[in-house]
Amino acid sequence: MLTNLATALFGLADMWAIGRLGDAQAQGAVELGAKFMIGLLNVFNFLRTSTVALTAQSGGRGDISARAETLSRAIAVALGIGMVLIAIKPFAIFLGLDLLDARDPLRTEADHYISIRYWAAPLWLSNCVLVGWLVGQRKVRQVLLVEVCANIVHIALDLLLVLVVDWGVEGVAFATLLSEALKLLLLAAIASRYPAAHEAFEAFVRKSTWQRRELARLFALNRDLFARTLLLTGAMMLFARIGARSGPETLAANGILFQLFMLATLLLDGFENAAQVLCGEAAGAGDRxxxxxxxxxxxxxxxxxGTGLALTYFFAARDLTAWFSTAPQVRALTATYAPWVALLPLAGFASFVLDGVFVGAAWTRAMLGTMLFAIGCYAMLLWLAQPLGNHGLWLAFTVFFIARAAGQLAILPRLLRRIAAREA
Known part of the structure; x- marks a missing residue:
């Protein structure tokens, strides 16, 4: 939870720094640019989750060589994806801004932000692998230390580049790029202290690492996680696109509220991360x-x-959101829609926790099925709730998480019986 809280400070620091300028358009541009980068990169978050699951499962079996091979395969995939993303950079930015329905002058500023931050993509992918590998071995305190250090630097850079040097939107992007680079250096230095990391270099050139059976297992797991994350990211991108149609003030207000939602999500993800590791170890040992x-x-x-966060946001959300903008209209809109942020931790906690269970136990195909069900509910409600405007958008987003949890809970007993049958 503390590690994820440190991660959340990246987005919160950006929104706070740009909010000091009192420019709703600049704040909206950072929100659109951040959503683009989330949409681009979060679909590859399977690098982290699959690495956690496979590392934990190898730990449950006591297989050190498998742990080293997992790191080698995951780093190879991350580097390959990073090279492809850099190659398609001009096309990806143009298409992404079109999908987000970004228009001038908002589009121009968002383009400036993305063009700088995009270079952090290969760093982010590598960080996903290293974080997943360390978390899968329960080395969470080391990851926390890295996140805290990177965030201190990130906040300092935000203050320097946005409020002192006056680089505005570009300053926020450079702060993120430089802090991701620092994070990679620190994670690599910590990982290199463990024997399995040294063995990973040897595993990289071993034929057994690249055997068809092992690669098929990796890509089957990653395929399901990729598709599931793609759907989740699509839901968030659709949220941003519909919000952008309501003007820069509503977009900025949604962006501030979304950062508070992400803060709650990352705190709740502490239990998801723990479930990934512990359920992965239990599944690897066949212990139902x-x-x-x-x-x-x-x-x-x-x-x-989730209940504690909901109560906190219910009583304090309006005061919290006021910190992130000096524009009166943006402040008024965030206060109007703030109650939705109080509902989301209650609506979403079960789906976050169950994601960790499903990933750790390698039930990724079942998780993908439940995500398809939730996306269907989300799309239908977006259409039905159009007359409610931005309130309808938040309503559909809330129901999306309830539908995810309902689908996961419905299929869970059958999945547990599979492990019981394996034990017998």
Whole structure:
């Protein structure tokens, strides 16, 4: 949770710094640019989640060589994807801004932001792998240390480049790029301290690392996670696109509220991350009782945290959002839509926790199916709730997470019976 809280400060620091300028258009441009980068990169978050699951499962079996091979394969995939993304940079930015329905002059400023931050894409991909590999070995404190250091630097750069040097939108983008580079250096330095990391270099040139069976397992897991994340990212991109049609003030207000939602999400993801590791170890050892106990504990504690966050946002959301903009109209709109942020932790905690269980146990195909169901509910409600305007957008987004949890809970008993049959 603390590690994810440190991660959340990246987006919050950006919105706070650009909000000090009192320019709704600049704040809207950062929101659109950030959504573009989320849309571009989060579809590859399977690098992190699959690395956590496979590393934890190899730990459950006590297989050190498999842990090293997991790192080699994941880094190779990350570097390959990074090279492709850099090659298609001009086309990706143009198409992405079209998909977000960005128009001048908002489009021009968003383009400036993305053109700089885009170079951090290969760094972000590599960081996903290294974080996943360390978390899969329960080395979470080291990851927390890296996140805290990177965030301190990031906030300092935001203050320097936006408020002192007056680079505006470009300053926010450069702050993110430089802090991602620092994060990669720190993670690589920590990973290199473990013997499995040294063995990973040897594993990279071993034929067994690239055997068809092992690669098929990796790509089957990553395929499902990629498709699931693509759908999730599509839901967020659609949220941003519809919000952009309401003007820069509404877009900026949605962006501020979305950052508070992401803060809650990342806190709740602490239980998702724990479930990934612990359920991965239990699944690797074929221990259904241990997996079920982890599931119950994660849901219980996730529910308590979700309730606490909901109450906090219910009473304090209006005051919190006022910190992120000096524009009166943006402040007024964030206060109007703030109650939705209070509902989202309650609506979403179960789906976040269950994602960790499904990934750790390698039930990724089932998770993809439940995501398709939730996307269908989301699309239908977006159409039905159009007369409600921006309130309808937030309503559909809230129901999306409820539908995800409902689908996962419906299929969970059958998946647990599979492990029971394997034990027998």
């Amino acid at each position: 009782r241990r997996l079920s106990a982890t599931l119950r504990l994660a849901l219980s504690w996730g529910g308590l945290l």
